[in-house]
Amino acid sequence: MTLLQVAVAAFPDTPMLLCALVVLFLLILWKQHKTNGLPPGPWGLPVFGVLPFLGRDPHLVMMGWRHIQRILCADYCARQRAQREFTLKYLAKADTEKQTEDEIDALLQYIRDTNGEPFDFNSTISATISSIIESILFGSKLEQEGPNVKILVDSIQAASRLSAQASFQNFLPFLSFLPQCRNGNEAWKVFASHVTRLLERHILGYDARATRGLVDAFLHQSKRGDSENYFAFNDDDLIANCQTLYIGGSETTSTTLTWGMLFLLSNPDVCEKINAELEEVVGKTRRPSLADRPNLPYVNATLMEIQRCNYIGPLSLPHKAIRDTTINGYVIPEGTPILANFWSVFMNEKNWPNPREFRPSRFLDEDGNLKKIETFIPFSLGKRSCPGETVARQEMFLVVTALVQAFTFHVPEGEAIPDPDGSLGLMYEPPRYRVCARPRD
Structure with missing residues (x-):
């Protein structure tokens, strides 16, 4: 006789008692849900919440909840404000176009050297x-050796990919012992060790009289004891900012360009x-520059x-409410984790007819001029919008125009263009594919 059978025999009304307890538990949850004034949302399980119901495409599941999730909030302390303001000021003054152009030169030469043979676009653009x-x-570029560059890029991609498998650890930390969590944490450690090694090598050549890049500007600031925000x-x-800029500044842009x-x-x-537009505005004798952007x-x-689609x-x-907040009559308790579903924003048929269709003309008016659309927020919005927006937009413009001006692209013979179905890791990643490039006349 099993233990359950023994329990049922000892307490003949056990099934009814269990049913009563379940009903009572649900009533308590319902009452708490109503009296706390929380915003409406899907019911979850005790401890695990809605995690078991999100599946492999949580952005699509959450899109079904979009009529009840419209809040974006995040912790924004004095330290973060100071670092954000510092980064924005530096990037506004830095000559990032020159640094981008140098790497595009190397990219174009690499593609020429393929002589029309297939190459992996994902890893090429990531590097x-x-x-x-x-x-x-x-x-300057510290990693001149190809293998080391590949190790760094691979470590970023591995950490991003494994983040999806271990994402539940953010909500259930006690499950960190599971293999997928350990693998994810180890991937982040490998990536962090590479960034730390680059940083340590750079600091050996630090000179207070020179500013080689953002790291030097940061070091100058840290050594100013009279600074209000030192x-x-x-x-x-x-270290944390370098890691964040590598992830936020490299993997996001390269992923967008790979989709592109x-x-x-x-x-x-x-x-x-x-x-055709490049030939008319820029011609063939020079590369497009940022000065050409308003005319294209x-x-x-x-x-x-490209940014909107996929x-x-x-x-x-994840952000969190830093204090009890009431919005539209609903209470958001202090410490509540909050995520915004941007997929719902960009796939809303009211704002984007046939949203899965790739159609650049939706951003142009009847005269062919660029339209400003308020719901286009690829870098988020508000105080926590992406501080690297300016640099990312410059990179995408310069890379795409240089590639299209110089080459025509096609998939290798016998290979099909992949379907635009991605996988969700730290980002929504495109399938891997190869391309062949032919120089334009």
């Missing part, structure tokens, strides 16, 4: 954007319209549609 971020941070610029902050090439392969007419509406519309950050990073 280029990673080198751009490295130049912005340190003033408390926010210590060694731990420097996939869309261009699937829509060759868009690629030819871009090239179709190029800009295409970049915006948006790389369907769900925001």
